[in-house]
Structure formats: structure tokens, C-alpha cells
Amino acid sequence: MNNSDQLKHNVAKEAVKYVKDGMKLGLGSGSTMYFFMKELGERVSNGLKVIGIPTSNKTAEWAKEFNVPLADFSQIQELDLAIDGADEVDPNLQLIKGGGGALLREKVVAAAAKEFLVIADESKVVENLGKFPLPIEVIPFGWEVTANKITALGCELALRKVNDQIYITDNGNYILDCKFGRIQDPEKLNRELQSIVGIVENGLFINIASKVLISNPEQVKVME
Numbered sequence: 001m002n003n004s005d006q007l008k009h010n011v012a013k014e015a016v017k018y019v020k021d022g023m024k025l026g027l028g029s030g031s032t033m034y035f036f037m038k039e040l041g042e043r044v045s046n047g048l049k050v051i052g053i054p055t056s057n058k059t060a061e062w063a064k065e066f067n068v069p070l071a072d073f074s075q076i077q078e079l080d081l082a083i084d085g086a087d088e089v090d091p092n093l094q095l096i097k098g099g100g101g102a103l104l105r106e107k108v109v110a111a112a113a114k115e116f117l118v119i120a121d122e123s124k125v126v127e128n129l130g131k132f133p134l135p136i137e138v139i140p141f142g143w144e145v146t147a148n149k150i151t152a153l154g155c156e157l158a159l160r161k162v163n164d165q166i167y168i169t170d171n172g173n174y175i176l177d178c179k180f181g182r183i184q185d186p187e188k189l190n191r192e193l194q195s196i197v198g199i200v201e202n203g204l205f206i207n208i209a210s211k212v213l214i215s216n217p218e219q220v221k222v223m224e
């Protein structure tokens with residue numbers, strides 16, 4: 001395992017301690033969550049009873065692989081705990097998420113949870129959000145118009161592509177990766193983005209995280 005994976009694994013091992021028997025979980029997305037799903041699967045095989053709602057098709061695949069029971073929102077509407085990774089975390093626990101393209105379902109799941117636990121390694125901690133391009137999910141219809149309105153807020157953006165093909169989210173939408181540079185006021189930018197028609201959701205997670213676990217080579221620290 002390389003150093004980066006080791007840090008992800010360490011923080012995942014710590015996070016799984018927050019899971020208690022009988023909990024209804026929100027299961028985030030991304031490579032750090034892969035290690036969490038593996039650890040959770042191990043606890044399930046030792047008798048832990050949980051049920052989880054996945055935030056992406058990939059996480060649902062991992063749940064299957066590690067025998068973690070899944071549910072959907074037709075069965076449960078309130079979650080005890082959601083666990084997820086992040087692309088940036090600031091000192092006020094505000095986040096940028098969506099590097100993996102799952103931000104919409106991640107936000108819906110986080111909003112349904114009593115607690116939202118974020119797991120990351122120290123490379124994700126920043127003084128100010130914005131170095132990581134902010135992912136914004138938009139509907140394909142008229143995305144060019146939506147993009148112009150976002151650009152007017154002061155960013156350069158790119159339509160996300162993978163292997164020269166437009167990236168399509170699990171919800172059938174597009175992602176615009178928006179370089180704002182240093183975001184002075186994340187709450188204000190979030191409000192401005194929410195008012196633009198055509199945007200489904202943006203990757204700013206404002207006042208949503210309850211606790212952030214951060215791993216460095218020596219330890220896992222708690223930010224709250």
C-alpha cells in the first residue's frame with residue numbers, strides 16, 4: 001500500500017469506530033470511502049447489524065463486494081450517520097466535494113443524516129477553499145447558458161470530460177469544474193450558485209459536516 005492509501009486506510013479504520021449496532025448509514029463516495037467500506041464489511045462479517053444508503057453506483061458495488069446491506073429512501077428517510085470523503089476542508093469545517101462526481105447524492109444523503117462525519121488525509125486541509133476547482137452539477141439542457149451565468153460570478157470553468165467524452169453523473173447530468181481561486185466567502189457563493197437556474201447542486205458543503213477526521217503519518221486528528 002502506498003503512503004496515500006495508508007493514510008486513507010488509517011482514517012477509515014478510525015471512522016468505523018463511530019458506527020454502532022443498528023445504525024442506518026449514509027455511505028459516501030471516493031477512494032477514502034473504499035477503505036471505509038472494506039472496514040465496515042469486516043465489522044458486518046463479525047456480526048454488526050447496519051443498513052446503508054449509497055451515494056453512488058460505485059459505492060453500491062463496494063457494498064455488494066463487502067456484504068454491507070443496502071436500503072433506499074423508499075425504506076428509510078432518516079439516517080443516524082453519514083460518512084464521506086472531501087476534496088477540501090477549511091478550519092470552519094466547510095467543504096468542497098464532488099471530485100468524484102457524486103456531489104448531488106452525497107448532499108441529499110448528508111442532509112438526511114443526524115451526523116455527517118467527514119474522512120480525509122491531511123492533504124485536503126486548506127486555509128481557504130477554492131484551490132480545488134468547485135464541481136457544479138448542471139442539467140445538460142442549456143448547460144452553456146448556465147455556464148455563462150456561473151462564469152459571471154468570477155471563475156474559469158471546464159465541462160468535465162473523461163477520455164474525451166462528456167462525463168455523465170449517476171443522475172444523468174453534467175459537471176462543470178469551476179476555478180474560483182481563493183473563495184473569500186463560501187456561504188455567499190453557495191447562495192449565489194443556488195439561485196442560478198440550471199444548476200442542480202454545487203460542491204460547497206456549508207455547515208453540514210459535524211466532525212472531520214484527518215489522518216497524518218503519526219495520528220488521526222478530530223476537527224469539530
Ligand code: 5RP
Pocket residue numbers: 028029030031032033084085086087096097098099100101102103106
Ligand atoms: C466524490 C467526493 C469524494 O468524497 C471526494 O472527491 C474525495 O474523494 P477521495 O477520497 O478519492 O479523495 O466528493 O464526489
